[in-house]
Each structure stands twice: as structure tokens, then as C-alpha cells.
Amino acid sequence: MINRRATTTAIAALGVAGLASGCLSAGNENANSDGSAASGAGKSTISVMYGLGPDTEPGFKADLSKFAEAEGITIEFIKAASWDTEIRTKVQGGNPPDVGLFPQPGLMCDLAKQGELIPYDAATVATNKETLVPGVIEAGTCADGEVYGLPSALSVKSVLWTDAPAFAAAGYTAPTTLDELLTLTDTIKADGTTPWCIAAESGAATGWPITDWIEDLVLRFAGAENYDKWVTGELKNDSPEIRPAWEYFEKIAFGDGYVRGGTKSIVATNFQTGGNAMFEQPPGCYLFKQATFVANKGGFPDTVIADLDTKTGPLPFPAKTVGDNAVLIGGDIAAAFNNDANTLKVRNFIASKENGTEQQKAGGFSPHTTADVSLLPNKTLQTIASEVLYKATAARFDGSDLMPAKVGAGTFWTEPVKWLSGQQDLDATLKNIDDSYPTS
């Protein structure tokens, strides 16, 4: 009796083992076919992996499908729910996609350093450089000086949202400098209302909206060149160039009565809906800083989105001194995992100015200044494109995306959360972020 049971168990175990090994060998076959095609023969199916949200995905797919159809290439779209984790797993498992749309240049450069990515050729870079918003090429350039990624679409982060009718009714005017912004904050508070909604809760990624704040401020206080040095870790957060940005944010975030719900509620309020109190009667706050994506479903209330042009008044995040139009951008940048002819063709199309028609109709800004602004779905976005993005004297990519993942997706998110929730002071926060930079 016991013997028979043991036998059954053994057979079952072997069956499981057989199954598992079957799956493994199937995976290897895929990897092999990738390898053999890398000679440049031109595969018929190109897999494109991305972590786009429901607002940008359809436009991206429509544009690329149209191109692929004309070229006779089949595109296999792979949507990653959690990009960082899934792309790492795929690469480690020897089964990367052909083209990947990185929301984070930091991780892209990590992979480029490991030799997983193919850089753009000089001619393509030169062509794109003519039309791209200044600063975009640099964002996709890794430590070895090669350009590994160029964006498909951009979002603009340097936007200050207001409820236009309420803002005007209260008699407030758009601030043109950071000093005026502080004055306005004080004025709103003096009127007995709360000036700011600040929201940084994002589930497991809580804290990243704070990085946008700091980046925009660093870009303004320290200038574009120092911004680049800050991103690479050459300038510490606790340096005389960078620290003023943090201190400015501290003034607003910790200012008594400046933030709706108080400082501690910043980390508990969702980044998508955290500004919706602006549209309440009476307004819960008057100012909300967030990238353009917030004017989509899931962000502002549906009634506001339906009538964006009259209900909202987006202002450029003010400059340090007038005329110094620095803009902070975000976006998904395309990189190739092999040098198959069609892989590169698809990647180069995604980065080119020919791409983006459907994307623009869905509200995604083209990174090329030649883009037809009138394609954008409403006047609000058209204004942001022509007045903020394409007028920028210096555009810089989201710094946390450019930093080593350890910082940009790690301490730069988590340390400010500790700071805002009262676990540590600014000094400790800056020290912890600075210390987390890889030493090599």
C-alpha cells in the first residue's frame, strides 16, 4: 500500500517536472529565434512592449499599426502593468521584446550598460535633432554618449492648474515668478481659504509626484546645466545650488494653512484625484501642480473634462525670473533590444516626426516642434503645447526618470514621504537621498 502511494507520488512529481521543463525549453526556443534573426534579416513580427495608460495607449497603437500595415510588418503589442518589474524579468529571462517604450530613461541606461540595447545611428539622431524640443535628445543619451532612446509622445509637467472661473472670481492673477507664487499663496490664505492641493499617494509608487515638484524647482533655481549635474549625482541635493529648491517646496508644503488637509495629508491624497477639491463649491483649494495627464478620465471630475476649456485655467509653472522658460517634460522613449532591420525600422518610426497624429488627437504632445498643434483635442492642451512646450528655452526630461533607478524610483520617492509624514527633517531627507547614489 505504502509502496504504491510512493510510486504515484513519484510519477506525479515527475509529471510536474516534465511539464516545467517543457515550458522552459519553449522559452529557450523563443530566445534562440531572437538571436538568429539579429543578423538583420528582417522579422515579420515585431513585439513592442510598453507601460502606457488607457489614455495614451489607443493613440500609440493606432499610429504604429498604420505604419506597420504599410510596411507589411505585424506588430505584437505587449502591455506591461508594472513596467519596471516586467521588463527586468523579461530581460533576465532572456526573452526581451524587440522594441520597448521606457517611461524611465534611468532603467533604460542600466540595460544599455549591460549591452541589452542598440543605440540610434548618427544620421537618425541628426534628423530628429532638427525638430525635437531642445533637451530631448540628451534625455535619451546614456553614459557612453550614445543615444538609446527617443520619445514617442511627451507630457508637460510644468503646469499649474486652477479652476478658471473661481480663480477669476476671487480676483487672483497668474503669477509670473516664483516670488509672486508665494505672494499669491499668502493672499489666498489671508482670504480665509486654502491655497494648495498637493497629492502624492500612488499606491506602491507613493512619493513620485513630489519629485516633479522638486525637479521643476531645481530647474528654475539652479538652471538647466546644474539640473543635469544634479541628475547625474555630481551636485548633491544638499548643495548650495540645489537646496534652495527643496527649501522653497518646504515653505509651501509645511506652511501653516497652505495645504489642504495639512502637510501629512499630502502623502495620503491620491495624485490623480487630489486636485479635484479645486472644483468644489466653495473651492477646497485654488492651485494644483500636476502634469497634463490629470486632465483625462480618472483625474479631474468628468464634468470638468467635458468642458475643459472653460472650467480649467492651466498656467505655466512660474519662472524664477521672467522670460526664463524652463519646462519639465515626461514621456515614453523607444529603444531597441536587437538590431533586426524591422525592429530598427519600427523604433525609428516611433521616434520620428511622422509618428503621432492619432496620439495628438488623443491629447499626447508630439516631441517635435513641427507638430500640428490644431490636432490636439481642446484649446487647453493647444495652449499648453504652443505656449509652454514649444516655446521652451530649455526642456528637461523628468529627472527622477534619468537618475539611477535606485534613486529615481527608490529613495527620491520614499525619503520625501518620510519627510512629509513627519518621520524625519529636511536635512536627513537630503542626506539619505545623496547617500543612496551608487558610488561607482
Place this chain on the structure above:
Amino acid sequence: MDIKILNAVIAIIGGIGGAIIIFWILNKLAESLKGKWEDRVKPWMFAGPAILAIAVYLIYPAVVTLQYSFANEDSTAYVGFQNYIDLFTDDGFLSVLYNNVLWIVVVPALTVVLGLGVAVLADRLRPPGEKASKTFIFLPMAISMVGAATIWRTIYDYQPEGAPQTGMLNAILAFFDQAPVFWYGESTLHFNSLLLMIILIWTQVGFSMVLLSSAIKSVPEDTVEAGRIDGAGERRIFFNIIVPQIWPTVITVFITVLIGVMKVFDVVYVTTNGAYNTDVISRRFYDELYTQGNNGYASAIVVILMLAITPVLVYQIRHFRKEEAAR
């Protein structure tokens, strides 16, 4: 897609069929041996492949993890004990360990006590009432941890003061004109960790209740009766007659929950992602491997976890053997 399905079918047929053929051949080989040797070799012919599978899928990865725990973050050079030294001198990691200890102390014990309480009380109800109450308490077992955390959001949720409170606790506070509390951020005395533990306990009590309830029902009636005749009160009967007889089940439940708690990850990951001093060892491991990309720290953490769990496993196996022997 079709090809993938076909592949899967072939893998299943090939895998199981292949396994049967291999065993048949091995068996024949063993039978071809003479006399004593057939009996000596045969068990290994059958156990061998399973042992090999365990070696490849369990022991080999464990050894490699141990090896990586002494290497740098890219696993390209050895760093000796540096990973362990770094971890044990990092205040953050020590507080992670402390949190895990709290989970270990609180969750298994509470799960057993609550499960036992429910089992005893439900046992006194009439059958329909017993069934209904047990079903309700068992229900959360069927919910994934992420789902459970989402459900508990309706209780712990926070909105800034002045906005309608969507979380139950804060709604109660608002009713008494108190300011809302950001529960997940209340790290005084690790109160927020306790709130997360409640979520896990909520899902585990059903499991504990079912096992303990069946154990209580199998306590022979005559032992209880004998106690009554000797004049023992209800409390005495429970602690001196019922509990000793269900003790093996209590231990089994306790250890199963204990091992689950040592590996706890999902509750913390989806609620706070380790912020506000609620981090636990598995989430920290995930963070080191996937966010920080540090194979060395990640492996070292896993080795520490492995070392911590091993005594529990050894105890469990001994306990299991003792029970088997008693049967």
C-alpha cells in the same frame, strides 16, 4: 496563440507520457538485476528522478542564492560578508526585522485564539446557525490578499479634513467632529503595522476555525462527561480536557500561519509599500531585487529569511512525525 496552445498540449502529453515511459524503463532495468540487487536498486529508480527534480528546482537555486549573497549587486565579484554587515548595521533593515518579529508574535497567536473562540462558540449553536456563522467567517479565506487590502480600504481610507470621509474609521471620527487620521501613517507603537496585521488575521481566522472546529468535534464525548461527573466546571473542562486533546491541531495551525506570516508581502506591498515604518522582510527583498537591482542584498535577505524559517520547519516535521507515530 494557437501554436502556444499546441505547444502546451504537446508539453503535457510529452511530459506525462515521457515520465511514464522513463519509469517503465527504469523499472524494467531494475527487474533485470538479480536477486537482492533488484530490491536494493528499485527504490532509487523510483525516488531518484524526484530527488533529481528537487535538486534542480529547489536545492540548486538555494545554493546559488547563498553564493550570490556573498557577491556584489551584479553578482560579478565576491564581497565576503559585506552584504550581511551592511544589512545588520542598517537601521532601516533592523526595524524591518523588528516589524517581522511583531508580525510573528501577534498574528499566529491571535489567529489561533480567535479561530478557537469561534470554533468553540459556534459548536454551541444549533446546526443552521453554526453553518451560517462559520460560512461568514470562512468567506475571507477565498479573497486574495490584494482584494482583502482593497476591501479594508473602505475602513482605513483617509480624505483631507472637510471632504466627505469614505473610510469607516474616519467617518466615525467625523461624526464625533474629530479630525480624520491617516491610519497607515500612524507609526506610534507600530499601530499601523497592527492595522495591517488585522487584515491578514481577518483572512486567516477562517482557516484556523475550520481545523480547530473539526478537532473539537472529534474530542470523545465520554472524556468530557467523565470530567463533568468528577465535578469540573466549564472552564476546567475546556482547558484541562478539550485543549490538551486538540493541542496537536493547535500547533499545526499555529505553525502554518507562522510560516505564512514570515513570508508576508502582499498586504504590506499594496497598502503602504513599506512606508511609515511598516516594512517587512519579504517586501524589502522585493525592493532590493526589483527597484534597487541589488542581487547581493536581495540574496542575503532571502538567506536570512531561510535561516529564520528553518527551525520552524524542522520543528513542524518532528511534530508531524510524532503525530504519525502516535497513530
